Amino acid sequence: MSDNWSHIAKAEFLAITSRFRHRRKRVATVLMIVCPLWAIVVAPWIVSSLLILWFGSEYTAALKFLFPGMMRSLVLMIWIILFLGPISAALQEIKIGQWEILLSHNVKTRDILVGSFLAGIPVYGLFVIVAAPVVLGPLVVAYEVSIFGQLLIYSVIFFVTISAVWLSLLLGTALQSKLGRSERGRDIATAFSVITGLLILLAIYVVQLVPAEFAAVMQSSSMDWLPSSWGADLVTWIAVMCNGVGLSASDLRILGSMLGFGPSISFILLMATFVGTIGLALFTSDRLFRIEAGARTETVVTTGRENLILRGLRRLSSSSFTVLVITSLKDFGRKAQNVTSLGFGMILAIVFPLMINYSVGATDPDRVFFYFIISSNMMLSIVGAITFGGIAFMESKNHLWIIKSTPDGVFKYVKARIAQSLLLAIPVVFIYTIIASKMMAFGLVQSIGAILGCCMAISGAVMISTGVTANNPNYEDRESKIFRDNTGAIMVTLMVSILGSALGLGLLTGFENLALLAYGPGVVLMIVGLSMVYVGAKRLALPD
Amino acid sequence: MNENGLAIQTETLGKTFGTIHAIRSLTLEVPIGSIFGLLGPNGAGKTTTVRILSGLMKQSSGCARVCGLDIETQRDQVKSITGLLPESPGIYSKLSAVEFLEFIGALNRRNGDSLLRRIDSLLSLLGLEERQNDLLESYSSGMKQKVLVASTLLHEPELVFLDEPTSRLDPSASSLVKDLILVLADETETSFFICTHMTSFAEEVCDVIGIICEGKLMTVGSPEQIIESVDAADLEEAYLRIVGGRVDREQLLAWRA
Structure with missing residues (x-):
């Protein structure tokens, strides 16, 4: 594999961060100071204060056995948004012009795939460090998770995030390579992007409107095999193991029975999936699908007689x-x-x-x-x-x-x-x-x-x-x-x-x-x- | 019809975008039935001039009349007697050529069999009759340009603004458009205001040429007058002398060092 992927990653990164083009270093320095403070100090404090305000100081006991199911719902939501979001965006705007420039410089599909993925990692990392402390704040506060535990939790969420993004990018690129060859295909791609966007909306509605029912479904053993469940269970395990509330042996037994697999198996499954999808992407790109210039106008659509309504x-x-x-x-x-x-x-x-x-x-x-x-x-x-x-x-x-x-x-x-x-x-x-x-x-x-x-x-x-x-x-x-x-x-x-x-x-x-x-x-x-x-x-x- | 015999009359017309002067004090007269060519490098202010004269853009200073109508107070009347071929094709990809031209006709309050007959004639003249019912998304850029030329002429305007009309056309289509302009100007007194940076096209087609650079009109006259005035061999050489931009051979290869 040539090093074209690194040039693509750099160009994509510069494009993503073009808004800060005159002060990238300054912005990066500020973020490196502000983000850890936000994740470890500010966000837990805000979440804790709000929870006490809304539910009183006794909320911990009420929340601690609800978390396993809730965590699966939350991580599944994150996973769906990160998986479908980039596909929707990629299909919406197939970058034909850009591809032609890249292809004229002997760039392979896997270079584009890897380059685009690496360029997005800092952005997704930022997303995790800003959003995860808010979403997972109640868990962290309820179990009084140590700073080391919090770092592990955010690392797991980051890992879940990049796995979902990688899979999304793989599927998005494969679809783009097949659909981007003709006007008709691009039209279908845009239609797909609408469907995926609306699927995200539907998922958000379901979780918001019937959270208890959804959490109960997520708790069932059939959901143990979802990759997002492994990430969610691992987060719960880390919170439990690094807790500061002194959970009793019976508490741990009850929580353990609610989670699908143990922490080691969840971790191994999560890792295996990620490594597997990387292998799959590197093997299939340029073999099963390939970004190429194509004929662009393979199908000429001729209009027929107007339909009954128009007539x-x-x-x-x-x-x-x-x-x-x-x-x-x-x-x-x-x-x-x-x-x-x-x-x-x-x-x-x-x-x-x-x-x-x-x-x-x-x-x-x-x-x-x-x-x-x-x-x-x-x-x-x-x-x-x-x-x-x-x-x-x-x-x-x-x-x-x-x-x-x-x-x-x-x-x-x-x-x-x-x-x-x-x-x-x-x-x-x-x-x-x-x-x-x-x-x-x-x-x-x-x-x-x-x-x-x-x-x-x-x-x-x-x-x-x-x-x-x-x-x-x-x-x-x-x-x-x-x-x-x-x-x-x-x-x-x-x-x-x-x-x-x-x-x-x-x-x-x-x-x-x-x-x-x-x-x-x-x-x-x-x-x-x-x-x-x-x-x-x-x-x-x-x-x- | 305009009484003073002028299709276009501008007086110290100016346009600024923030601190950028797109047009500076443009004073110009174009007689009815003439073919006027506005030559200039990229970013000289040609498209801005056309947009102001066709009522799409407001000038920052000065005034102009198109076929005797004030471009500021009689904008809709100006639009109804002019046709505009924009620089880039802005067409519906999911309509066929016939459907698109029917749409343009309807915007100009034309419909029915007479419109359809005119569309057929124009498309066949431009060599698109076999593809006239195909969606425009499958057309090449030259074919799209031809459809746009047809849309510009569809409502028989008195004055036609053409912004880079042949930039996407092959030589035979270019020649066809050239002949169409000449015949329309001769037979119907249609006036043309053509923006281009193709000196050979301007030399062959235009009666009068204006050369614009950085928003300022540098010279106006017939192609022969302009060539003579700078003692050049042809219009391209005259253009380069007036506008500048000739680079010597050594400089052309300096980047390889």
Whole structure:
């Protein structure tokens, strides 16, 4: 193996840390002083203070037998995010141009794999040292783990992290090498990235909404064989062995029976998996998969006759606005990521209200309906925003120039985009509401009410996301700062509109009028959406 | 139609981006029906000039009229009688050429059979009829450029802004675009404002050429006048003398030392 991997690692590292390019050494020095202090002193103190504030000083006894299951849930969560996150990011933006430069210098796939992995290690290390003390703080505080024990725990978490990242990188690179060869493949890759992103979201929801049930499942013996369980059990073992609370022999016996394998076996299994995946990656790269320039346009897709719906629209109206809506529908529908996020989002939207209802445990039909509408509003608005706002808005700055160079082009374009989004979203909301109403055993009036409430929510969300994106256009790049800023702004606006209006109306009416509380947020979303889309389009149309 | 016979008239037009002066006091007149070429090195201010004149960008100082319309107060009217070919292709990858041109037509308030007939004619003229229903993602950059040329001419603009129109085209496609510009200017009085750094293209096509460097218009005149004024053999030599940038042979290999 040549040393090209080291050059790639260096270049990737410089790219990752480009924000601090003028003060890398200073930042590194500060981090080396601040991070250990944070992990060993500050974070445990904050966590301990908060736990005492919330649960009183007697929490230790209550928590100590809950930890084995909880730890498995937590480490599994970390593992899922670190495993799926990089795959999602890698598939979102396949670096064709960069590959061609590398390949022209006789670089092998394994060089790219190893180089990218090594470049990310400092960043993941930082992630562990900042996040792990907060997440594992309750365990450390409850068992009064010694400093040596804490160092061992954070080392295990770091090890779990880099194992997950390595596996993720291996799978991501293999998928990229297969899918990056054609436009169609890249389209499928982006759709995969959406699915993996939403899977992370689903996992977070499950852990948040039904933590006790999830912890119980994680505690079962079938979960002993998950790599994340070995890491979690090892962390618990270290906490137990380095504890400062003086656990009794019976305590240790009970804890031991709750954990899958002993510390040595857990450690060996963890190590063997990591070494095994490294071996697997080095063996398979350049053999089973290889990053190569490829033909790029293997498949030429030719458009056929328009479908029944589009022909129907043309018959209804032959205006230029209809043509713009039809063009928008075609553009949207031909991108696999859009269709995937819409379909998958709908699945999430069905799961979420059911879980909310289960976790809240309401029996009064009016309350059940209220919780359903509010949770549907939240979920559907997120689905609507992710699917129809953000990157689905415009492909490039040059695309914007073309639209702006036509008279009143921006307003026509924005109106057509909203009409297209609503034409796709409303039928899906109907299907979703009918299924959910059936599952929740709503009557006819409630079902119609649910459709109305959900339609208002998704319409408002579509307009809010279109307005935010028009105000600060992003061009098909989920990695950009603009995309992150827009996503943040959209989510904050949605949640403030829904929860703020529900809370405001509740305070005004003494939380008695549930119908008002259920429909109020939808109306507010529509009003906010209309205002934002007007402002966004107006600003987008301004000359630079 | 504009009464003073000018397609473009600018007066001390200026544009700054922070501390950078993209255009400095640009005063220019382009007669109707002429083909004007704005020549200049990368970053000279050519694209900024086109964006201001086509109503996409606001000037920082000065004023300009396009076909008699004020670019500041009559922006939408300016857009409806001009066509713009941007520097880089900004097209929908998931639409076919016909669908994309139908979209552009709709943005210019055109639709129906007459639009479709025009799209067919333009695509066949540009040699894309066989691929017209393929998604644009599978087109080469030259083919995309041809689609954009078609989109620029689709609504029969009085003035066409072309920003590096032939930079991605092969020689035969370049020649086709060149002929299309000449015929349109001759037969329909369409005016052209072309930004390019290809001196041979400008020399062959343009009636009047302006050379811009670091945002400042250095000279304006017919290609022959410009060549004569600096006593050069051709426009490329004249351009290099005006703009600078010729490097001697020794310097060219100095990096190997």
